[in-house]
Amino acid sequence: MAKSNKTEYALLVILSIEPMSCYDIRSYVQQSIGFFWQESYGQIYPALRQLTASKLVAKRKAQTSRGPARYVYSITKAGRRKFANWLAAEPEPEKVRNELLLKLYFGTMGNPTDHIRHLESLLASQNDRLKQFAQIEKHVLRQYEGVPDYPYWRSTLRFGQHVTRARVRWCQETLEWLKNGNNKK
Amino acid sequence: MAKSNKTEYALLVILSIEPMSCYDIRSYVQQSIGFFWQESYGQIYPALRQLTASKLVAKRKAQTSRGPARYVYSITKAGRRKFANWLAAEPEPEKVRNELLLKLYFGTMGNPTDHIRHLESLLASQNDRLKQFAQIEKHVLRQYEGVPDYPYWRSTLRFGQHVTRARVRWCQETLEWLKNGNNKK
DNA sequence: GCCAACTATATCGTCCAGATATATTGTCCA
């Protein structure tokens, strides 16, 4: 089976909200779905070119008073049909490559203090993330209560919270072993 | 900063256990660290060629009675020095691309029954994984109690358990909302 | 005796991420 370009589908759903420039798309991704989905310009530009060639999106020049020429992309009817099929199809499983776990698995070849440092760094980043989630929950999401999208947005946020809390607990447990349990027995 | 080839480092640590063929390496990865690290032949072959060229691993032909010629790779002293530095360096954060969450975020554009199907499929796979973890804990890991590697191996397993349980709970919670809560209010 | 499954090697296309290049405008502050 041919490899499917996930970036193209992601761009189609995003452009179905409203027409955007490449820069807008990138900013939107980072702000709203950044914690579970990433796109870089290196993917967006070729994908938009491809989508334009297949008539799934339309490109038009927007007038700007400042900066370089601004090109805005909008989804076509054919584009909407295309992503409807994709939405219904079974999502592919995530592929994980966790460098921290790799280093920990071969832990005896390294230094315990290094592992502790790495774990504390991860713990800090995960706690930061939890704070961000709480902020979004309180100050962003709440505004949209009643909107049809609201429960869907909330459920993705809750995924992040569940998994992040699990990582935090694991960090704490593992740090405790590395710092104390290591000496005993 | 130049991009670092993670596959090469992974191969170095793996080959530091014992000399292996490309096929052995792939099997080893799948069996032991497969739930947090993946390698395909498309990465392993070029990486081994590169490592051989840099004298970090040595390639030699092993005698075989059957099948195609078998080439076994072993780590050199230079190779051991190289991966020691990498072990101590801060691991790069995981990059996630969760297609299920992407579809759920734009859930109002799709069909609730599709979301339910996708979530049930994820829930089943995560429950399977939990069973596998329990098997490994009971029948594999227990044999190595007392070995220095044991607590490190156990901690990576516990990471999987924590995070997988979090996903299971989220699936259940989200399914409940989609099946029941959706009708009310 | 043939087909399927396993062992084992290897390459190709393409997706994806990050670094980099270029250019304009607004803002801070010395």
Add this chain to the structure above:
DNA sequence: TGGACAATATATCTGGACGATATAGTTGGC
């Protein structure tokens, strides 16, 4: 007033990672 810097906005290149595919001998079951 001038310079540094951040933000807006476009776009490309390199190389790492993934999945499909090709090839071929061995083993075991029907």
